[in-house]
Amino acid sequence: MANLLWSAFNVVVALGLLYATVQAARLLRQRFGITLAIFFSLGMVLLASRGSSPPAMPNANLLGSLPPGTPLGNGSAINTTTLGSGMKLMMLAEYFETAGVVKPRGLYAAIQGVVIGHRWRPVLGTATQAGQQLRYVAVLEHSWLLLGVPIFKQTQEYTGAMPLAAL
Structure with a gap:
């Protein structure tokens, strides 16, 4: 609210x-x-x-940059978390799966909804396999803006689990 x-x-x-x-x-x-x-x-x-700039969050990989020669991912999972006031956090994870073992390659975050006066910037994240799910932790910096000028910043941590495709 x-x-x-x-x-x-x-x-x-x-x-x-x-x-x-x-x-x-x-x-x-x-x-x-x-x-x-x-x-x-x-x-x-x-x-x-x-002072104004687009409120869209850049598509940064929260897991960091991939080393050269990393194989392309062959699976993905998505999770949506309600933030309140009609806004949602959408998390997308891509992974490389071989013989039931999942190696996360990327974790991406996006905010959906009315974001006038707000900006989210990804800071870091982790993703690990837990059975048939991919557990994630994402840290986002939330800036409160007044006419595009940052007034207050806070760091928020979001956790959740995404079901994996049939392995």
């Missing part, structure tokens, strides 16, 4: 700044002409977009 409230707060602040910019541009146009009002508006747009 806090994530959704923070997103709504970001939208309200952005709309308030937009309203203030329009009112200031109207005043500048009345007093000094349309040229100064246009330059002011463009400057405010550039200033507001300076």
